[in-house]
Amino acid sequence: MKKIFLLLILVSEFMNAQNFPKAVQITYQKSSNGSILEADDPIIAYSDKGQTVVTSKKITLKNKSFPYEHFYLNRTKNIWYQRADLNSNQSISTIDSVSLKNQNFTFSKETKKILGYLCQKATVIINSNTIDLWYTNSLDVKGAPSLLGQNLGLVLEVTRNNNYSITAVKVEKLKQIPQELIQTPKSDAVLDVLSYRDELWKSRFTTIPIFKDEIINFSGDSKSNDSIFRFAQGTVIVKKINCGNIKDGSPIFVDLKEQSNGDAYDRTGSVFIIPTNSKITFLEALQHNKNVLPVYENGNGNQYQGVVKTNDYSPVIELMRFFTPFGVGHFNTIKLKNKEWEDAVFYRQDITDLGNILNNKEVYIGVFIGNYDKGGHKISLNLTVHPEEHSKTESKKIIPLFNTLNIMEMAGQEYGTMFNSERGLVVHFDLEKDLNNAKLRYITTGHGGWENGDEFVPKANKIILNDQQIFNFIPWKTDCGSYRNYNPASGNFENGLSSSDYSRSNWCPATTTNPIFIELGNLKAGKHTLTIKIPQGPNEGNSFSSWNVSGILMGE
Template sequence: MKKLLFYILPLVGLCVACGPKEVPSIGSKSYQVFDKEHLYFDPEINKNGIQVSETDPFYIESGRIMLKKLTIPKFERETKVKITVEETSAGDRWDKSGSVFMMPANGVNMLSVAKKEYELKNSENAEETDSFPGIIAEGEYQPTVELMRFMTPFGVGFYSEQDTSKYPNRMPVYIDGWAKKAVWEQDITHLIPLLEGEIYVGVHIDTWTKEGYNISVRLDFEESENAYEPARKRWVSPVMNTVRYIPPQRGCDQFQRKDVGTTVNVPAGAKTVNIGYITTGHGGHSGGDEFVPTENIIKVDDEIFHSFTPWRTDCASFRRFNPTSGVWLKKRKVDYIDWEKKKYQTKEIEEPEASSDLSRSNWCPGSDVPPLILPMSIGSGEHKITVSMPTSQVQAENEHNFWFVSAYLFGELN
């Protein structure tokens, strides 16, 4: 028996040594990046320069962008990441595009450009040269990566009380009250390589009023409870971002004239490659790109990879978030129950329709805009990624057509 144990015990020890190793835990973490912060337009905010803070939120772009510096540890265990955004109007009654984004805290970034420490190419003659500075990488500069695109509804929160004197009769019969706020959540686990170390998280709303909006942003990192589940090896490479954040950027209408994009490197050892693609069309006038279905064509190495027409037809479902949306009447025939005759009758009525009900180019007032995620069959090395929209419209006087497109490649490594 002793001799048997003499042989068995070393084998047991060997099996234990060869088994899975426990992965160190740092626990789940939550970051309240912004908490009901006021985002608004006021040229006086940055008249004495940008007041950068290492600990608190601060403004750039005359209050329309707020940044906050975070230091996030590297998770060794598999971890899920969720972003939550809450928004209410602080008096601005319009629908506006919004963007939560990240950028490295060190090196050249949007803040460097805003502080005039780094000049993007063609900044002084962008319109004359048909250039759109900052939408792709150039030199040390990398375009920001969007964590979430959202669209503010018309006046939610500030104008949500039913007895508001200015908008008392716009509520349709099919809702029982205005929403108090808009809330959006998205899983952004695939972007976790960008969310470690020192970074800036920013939020932008395209408001031009001093009333503006109140905004909250939270990042939740949920670490796996499985002590033997190591974090997957992930990678992310930004492609482009045409959101108009800061001068000299402007609304991009170039997709109609040419393929817009750049060359992106897929790292060696990439096991999977995907593209994340966020697109919204704008131009609020009648017949503008906001209201016209427009084909988006994504090309890889000059070959069509994917084409589709981004279009939302469910905007009426967001009606409760839009108390200040414009409303008009439309005549139409409807069938209804005539209780006296105990059968359906047909009658012409005037029915209210709201601006927020109308279908739009991949967004609704009060919606977020999740990325379109598509797997790709490309290998390591450099690849050309471009986007075109041959039927999109150019900017003209009083017709501000443009598209906000952001894209990145991501995947897992061997």
């Protein structure tokens, strides 16, 4: 009798082992270095003999945020469908069977149990990342939380570089996959894989287009239109934009593309915003005459228009300082052995700290390139805003203090030569309230393009606040030779160097100049004085040095 009872138990266990589910639902939790990620939105995968669906909890509960993706694998056809809903009215799809097939795993004899299921290990290296997949054949279905490993078995854990994991926390047996989750794209709505990925990527952030293939040149024929204003013989273009709502903490970038349209030389450029909240504005000077701007004098005999803050005036706010290369694009016809010239130069800089002047505001944004060429330069400019889920932080107060870059150079605005005086540049400003954690956003570049000019001679910049020196450094860039392929028209010298190779005072042809953030501490309400001193070199005949410095006071 006892033998019969044991036999019945063994038969029952055998029958149960063969009673594989028709479908399974697997819930996966993401973690990094032991910490759970996105606990409220785990990955959900459904699998049966012929198909797999990969989605997430929020999507299935219709509590999703855009964009989101939904994946479907047809095992019979061995086709991997991807669908992305970009917003409530737009979705895109693609089919990727190549990536599904090109998966080369190394198999290990290691085993471990996950949720009671015996799993085997397979490893693959992708983009220098070691990825371990633990899969089981105990349920007689295949599936995975992504495209990777779909044909191994039922993948219950994926670990990348031993620090990021996607691990099954629940396996449920189903009669079938919910039919509403099985979606295949219409043939006329399918994009190629690269186009799909590009559209999905661009939908994750906001692009604010400003200029597209606009010419910045020196010509009396340059005319404004209904949306783009042209000033200073065409060397300055300005447009009024509204950036809409920008969440605190969202990264903001300025993107600029530049090509020569006939000018062969390296030129100073600037992307800037014109403050309009003061009695006198730089926009009035552009529209009428530089003489409407307040004049700064330091005793050297020159008058400098619109370079420092006054009670009635705020200087332009510099978003990005950039330098054109020697003729990229237009002069690519110049041939040198083993040189492949770039088609254009792309500048991209983080301006998140200045987001407060863009958020829900209409602003005048402009681009300047100093040149005397009728062909000039062709540029495109965008801002991109990248939403991030940060706790709300207090917006920074932004006070433009000075900018000696003569944006109206071609309309007679004086060069920044005030540093040939011991007094240098002095700015007086009043704070109505205390300013905590104050910083100076400082951009500096030296100019004077001959052998002894300040462009090629290192010079210390001293920052003095209320008669106390707070910062002293030598702005200098030594990597200019890295950008040779952007400079087809650069001159070549007998010593084997190109002009674009030489180190310079904080800039190179084809680069941006990074701002320096100088800690000022907590500033009390009341009057303050900021002084910039630079040992500017002497004139040589008609040649002179100058310094383009801009400063923005920031704080809480």
